[in-house]
Amino acid sequence: MSREFLDFDAPDGAEIRREKNKARDLRKSRWWQQKTASGNCYFCKKKTAFKNLTMDHLVPLARGGRSTKDNLVPCCKSCNNKKKSMLPLEWEEYLKNM
Numbered sequence: 001m002s003r004e005f006l007d008f009d010a011p012d013g014a015e016i017r018r019e020k021n022k023a024r025d026l027r028k029s030r031w032w033q034q035k036t037a038s039g040n041c042y043f044c045k046k047k048t049a050f051k052n053l054t055m056d057h058l059v060p061l062a063r064g065g066r067s068t069k070d071n072l073v074p075c076c077k078s079c080n081n082k083k084k085s086m087l088p089l090e091w092e093e094y095l096k097n098m
């Protein structure tokens with residue numbers, strides 16, 4: 001079971017599902033191919049194989065973020081895992097210190 005079903009404080013499940021679908025469509029788009037062509041993680045700048053790049057929302061959906069091109073960035077699995085394990089504030093601190 002994926003994580004979002006356990007987040008009871010999510011604003012609106014239907015809305016988040018819609019944004020997730022939008023993100024999935026964007027991931028198939030030319031725009032995303034170009035965005036990930038360099039293969040660099042947006043956060044740590046490490047070169048990452050395309051299959052290991054995930055699509056990350058800068059402002060999380062649960063915090064009112066949307067699946068728009070300026071809110072979606074390529075993110076390596078290790079940053080993604082760190083982000084998931086941290087509170088939003090901890091993650092912001094982590095980025096500042098990078």
Ligand SMILES: [Zn+2]
Nearest residue numbers: 041044076079
């Ligand atoms: Zn990274």
